[in-house]
Amino acid sequence: MINLEQRFLTFQFLSRNVIKLLTQFKTKMPTYNLKINGKSQSVDVSADTPLLWVLRDHLEMVGTKYSCGIGQCGACNVHVDGSAVQSCLLPVAQMEGKNVTTIEGLSEDGSHPVQEAWKEIDVPQCGYCQAGQIMTASAFLEKNPNPTSSEIKNAMNGNICRCASYSRINEAVAVAAKKMK
Amino acid sequence: MSTLIPSKFSRRAFIRTSSLAGGGMLIGFNLFTACKPKAEMPIDISKLNFNDFNAFIKIADNGMVTIFAPNPEIGQGVKTSMPMIIAEELDVPWNHVHVVQGKLDTNNYTRQVAGGSQSIRFGWDPLRQTGATARQMLVNAAAVRWGVESSECTASQGIITNAAGETLGYGDVVKEAAKLEVPENVGLKDPKDYKIIGSDASNVDLDEIVSGKPLFGLDYKQEGMLYASVLRPPAFGKKLESYDDNVAKAMDGVVDVIKFGDKVAVLANTTWRAMKAKEALIAEWSDNSPMESTAMHDKKLLALLDGNEFNTLRADGDVKKAFKEADNILERTYESPFLPHNCMEPMNFYANVTDERIHLVGPIQTPEGTANRIAEMLDRDVADIELEMTRMGGGFGRRLYGDFALEAAEISNLAKKPVQVVFSREDDMTAGIYRPAIKYRISASIKDGQITGYHLKEASINSNMYGLIPNFFPAGALENYQVDVAKYDSNITTGAWRAPYTNFLSFAEQSFMDELAELLDKDPVQMRLDLLQKVKGTTDERIQYSAERMEDVINLVVEKSGLRTPKDGVYQGFCAYYCHNTHVAEVADVVIENNKPIVKKVTVAVDCGIVINPLGALNQIEGGVIDGIGHSMYGNLSFEDGTPQSNNFDRYRLIRMKEIPKVETYFVKNTLSPTGLGEPALPPAGAAIAIAIHKATGNRMYKQPFVDQLNKKELVG
Ligand code: FES
Numbered sequence: 001m002i003n004l005e006q007r008f009l010t011f012q013f014l015s016r017n018v019i020k021l022l023t024q025f026k027t028k029m030p031t032y033n034l035k036i037n038g039k040s041q042s043v044d045v046s047a048d049t050p051l052l053w054v055l056r057d058h059l060e061m062v063g064t065k066y067s068c069g070i071g072q073c074g075a076c077n078v079h080v081d082g083s084a085v086q087s088c089l090l091p092v093a094q095m096e097g098k099n100v101t102t103i104e105g106l107s108e109d110g111s112h113p114v115q116e117a118w119k120e121i122d123v124p125q126c127g128y129c130q131a132g133q134i135m136t137a138s139a140f141l142e143k144n145p146n147p148t149s150s151e152i153k154n155a156m157n158g159n160i161c162r163c164a165s166y167s168r169i170n171e172a173v174a175v176a177a178k179k180m181k
Numbered sequence: 182m183s184t185l186i187p188s189k190f191s192r193r194a195f196i197r198t199s200s201l202a203g204g205g206m207l208i209g210f211n212l213f214t215a216c217k218p219k220a221e222m223p224i225d226i227s228k229l230n231f232n233d234f235n236a237f238i239k240i241a242d243n244g245m246v247t248i249f250a251p252n253p254e255i256g257q258g259v260k261t262s263m264p265m266i267i268a269e270e271l272d273v274p275w276n277h278v279h280v281v282q283g284k285l286d287t288n289n290y291t292r293q294v295a296g297g298s299q300s301i302r303f304g305w306d307p308l309r310q311t312g313a314t315a316r317q318m319l320v321n322a323a324a325v326r327w328g329v330e331s332s333e334c335t336a337s338q339g340i341i342t343n344a345a346g347e348t349l350g351y352g353d354v355v356k357e358a359a360k361l362e363v364p365e366n367v368g369l370k371d372p373k374d375y376k377i378i379g380s381d382a383s384n385v386d387l388d389e390i391v392s393g394k395p396l397f398g399l400d401y402k403q404e405g406m407l408y409a410s411v412l413r414p415p416a417f418g419k420k421l422e423s424y425d426d427n428v429a430k431a432m433d434g435v436v437d438v439i440k441f442g443d444k445v446a447v448l449a450n451t452t453w454r455a456m457k458a459k460e461a462l463i464a465e466w467s468d469n470s471p472m473e474s475t476a477m478h479d480k481k482l483l484a485l486l487d488g489n490e491f492n493t494l495r496a497d498g499d500v501k502k503a504f505k506e507a508d509n510i511l512e513r514t515y516e517s518p519f520l521p522h523n524c525m526e527p528m529n530f531y532a533n534v535t536d537e538r539i540h541l542v543g544p545i546q547t548p549e550g551t552a553n554r555i556a557e558m559l560d561r562d563v564a565d566i567e568l569e570m571t572r573m574g575g576g577f578g579r580r581l582y583g584d585f586a587l588e589a590a591e592i593s594n595l596a597k598k599p600v601q602v603v604f605s606r607e608d609d610m611t612a613g614i615y616r617p618a619i620k621y622r623i624s625a626s627i628k629d630g631q632i633t634g635y636h637l638k639e640a641s642i643n644s645n646m647y648g649l650i651p652n653f654f655p656a657g658a659l660e661n662y663q664v665d666v667a668k669y670d671s672n673i674t675t676g677a678w679r680a681p682y683t684n685f686l687s688f689a690e691q692s693f694m695d696e697l698a699e700l701l702d703k704d705p706v707q708m709r710l711d712l713l714q715k716v717k718g719t720t721d722e723r724i725q726y727s728a729e730r731m732e733d734v735i736n737l738v739v740e741k742s743g744l745r746t747p748k749d750g751v752y753q754g755f756c757a758y759y760c761h762n763t764h765v766a767e768v769a770d771v772v773i774e775n776n777k778p779i780v781k782k783v784t785v786a787v788d789c790g791i792v793i794n795p796l797g798a799l800n801q802i803e804g805g806v807i808d809g810i811g812h813s814m815y816g817n818l819s820f821e822d823g824t825p826q827s828n829n830f831d832r833y834r835l836i837r838m839k840e841i842p843k844v845e846t847y848f849v850k851n852t853l854s855p856t857g858l859g860e861p862a863l864p865p866a867g868a869a870i871a872i873a874i875h876k877a878t879g880n881r882m883y884k885q886p887f888v889d890q891l892n893k894k895e896l897v898g
């Protein structure tokens with residue numbers, strides 16, 4: 001429906017009445033069944049809505065952060081079937097049948113080894129990027145439990161920290177790797 | 182070596198206590214404002230009421246302490262360091278103290294601002310005095326209960342003990358303490374007895390941050406709240422002519438479209454819907470003032486530097502004469518671009534304007550000023566406003582400006598609905614209040630191998646350096662010294678950016694010093710130390726820095742960086758700078774890898790007085806150094822036809838994990854009052870790496886970002 005509407009954009013002369021007519025025939029929003037942090041959730045949203053905004057605005061799980069919206073910063077990273085991905089780029093329609101884990105579901109009480117390491121090293125400054133950093137690090141360590149220092153840097157390079165808490169992030173990932181053994 | 186600076190103001194003038202209905206005691210005091218050193222305090226205590234205070238501590242009857250502090254947290258750690266200072270003097274375990282972020286109740290909190298690294302500098306005395314006063318009152322209350330002299334009692338870790346060994350907890354006597362007179366003479370601890378100050382404490386919001394709890398402005402939700410995405414002029418200098426919202430209004434979730442000024446807001450029930458519908462607005466714009474570009478700014482600023490239209494901020498001796506009599510003159514021009522702040526959390530604010538009250542929630546560094554402006558804009562009483570501050574996902578100066586809060590209030594007022602204005606990243610980068618482009622021209626006159634004169638000229642967009650800066654190094658060290666400034670008025674909005682002016686001036690001045698030392702065939706460190714000798718014992722009260730403290734950081738960084746024992750293939754750049762009351766020296770180590778200079782390590786020596794929380798301080802310094810390197814290397818926002826040429830991180834390069842050096846920090850140990858750390862480590866970093874890059878490649882850096890120059894040149898390893 002939106003695509004149709006957007007196509008009309010090129011016809012700037014389109015009259016108000018035509019649009020009114022169009023909106024009267026709006027179909028009901030599709031329903032998507034999602035599995036988030038082990039729980040089934042259903043949401044009525046348009047197909048193009050990114051997972052990020054479904055989490056933040058529809059489900060009010062605001063731990064996953066918005067910063068660039070174009071896959072450049074990693075602030076919105078979540079796990080989808082165990083891999084860290086940028087939720088701002090994932091249309092909800094592609095999420096059915098997938099297991100999504102957000103920072104809220106990484107552990108019950110903030111005791112995931114990566115979270116523990118983050119606390120031990122006192123990583124955050126403003127803290128805004130840290131949920132994304134933690135999600136990237138935790139998915140990475142599941143796949144590579146014995147990372148070298150340059151593997152850690154590579155894995156974390158997609159996450160921007162504007163406060164530049166990078167050295168501590170680096171250190172915390174190494175500490176977390178030890179804790180996960 | 183150092184002495185404790187005595188407190189300069191009377192305790193009675195800023196502390197008042199009262200009992201709390203539910204038990205416990207409330208102590209009002211003033212942070213940051215009424216307590217400026219040297220201020221006379223002709224205040225009659227009996228006339229003070231609680232509205233005269235901007236901060237409070239509450240001691241509950243279980244002995245737990247709450248600080249209601251007005252200071253917004255922007256990641257510089259004051260939410261951790263303030264309770265540490267109170268806990269130290271009150272003598273309770275530091276985890277018995279926590280901070281509650283004060284709401285802006287305009288009656289109770291005045292002058293709330295975070296910026297300029299001043300929070301701890303101005304908070305140090307009032308926080309200690311308040312803690313010590315409360316402890317004394319608790320001890321006095323216990324002494325009365327026991328019928329002994331209070332001098333026979335001691336307090337430690339929340340427990341009062343008398344000569345007979347009996348004990349009472351703070352909570353046991355707090356009710357009685359609240360009724361006692363505020364004591365006049367209360368001793369502060371000797372720094373050598375500190376148990377909490379100087380020990381590592383983690384960020385107080387750590388648990389919440391790592392588990393993704395709602396803390397930030399964008400996390401705020403309210404029943405019935407709509408999200409507003411705002412279409413702003415696409416270029417500085419454009420005005421809204423007309424717009425068509427038919428398509429936008431027909432889109433899912435869109436509730437309203439509102440025009441205000443030259444902007445149009447789309448209100449929708451989710452952020453995504455609001456952003457999408459904003460893209461569907463069709464607007465016509467007109468050009469009302471010249472469309473500016475980076476090429477035009479370059480021309481204008483260089484013309485200013487070549488011209489004679491300057492404001493002289495400081496002139497010692499006779500610079501003209503010194504230059505006329507010189508046998509040699511070094512003159513260099515340094516250039517920097519506009520920079521956006523790029524806080525990771527884009528600008529946002531919640532407002533609900535109703536006839537009864539105005540409720541505002543969000544991340545802001547200047548709550549009081551913003552509330553006043555909103556009251557004025559809406560023609561309302563400021564007492565109708567309740568402003569709550571959230572944690573901020575970065576500030577760097579951007580959140581000093583309340584433009585986004587004003588937008589929220591205006592939209593809510595017109596729509597009669599609660600709204601949260603959310604900037605997309607594109608909005609955030611293109612509707613910024615930028616660090617202005619600045620150019621410096623520095624020249625020095627040389628006679629008989631000595632520096633005889635120094636002339637600094639600044640050409641900047643919209644505003645010039647603040648008045649204290651001309652009194653930084655090398656002011657006072659040279660007989661003939663002059664600082665001149667000029668500006669070009671642009672329609673591009675500009676403002677403070679982490680370490681305003683010094684963030685670039687340090688690079689210009691310290692690079693120049695290095696080149697000057699090279700020209701004079703002097704050791705660059707020794708040249709600085711020689712200049713500092715001349716400032717020692719100065720009677721010039723305008724001089725801001727201390728030659729002795731500068732010497733300390735220089736000697737420390739030289740020792741720790743191995744500057745005197747060079748290693749093959751490692752090129753070191755040295756820089757020493759004073760700003761924001763803190764002295765910092767840095768040495769950058771650069772190596773050549775794949776024909777490119779790579780910054781491997783930065784050694785930092787800092788004199789910030791007493792280090793309250795070393796763990797937090799190290800984080801601030803590392804962050805500042807890396808921020809300084811990142812922006813010197815890559816930061817650049819250019820303009821074409823009034824439009825910023827980058828609007829998201831795909832076209833704006835921020836430093837990332839793979840580009841960071843190791844940062845090693847050393848503190849000068851002394852017992853001087855603490856100064857701020859949010860900013861001072863940033864300015865020297867650009868110069869230190871530029872000087873190291875020169876050593877490694879033979880190329881001097883004169884223009885930021887360096888990466889443009891490094892990509893152009895054939896580098897010799
Ligand atoms: S918000 Fe998704 S990558 Fe930046």
Ligand code: FES
Nearest residue numbers: 126127161162163
């Ligand atoms: S801690 Fe502020 S952006 Fe990473």
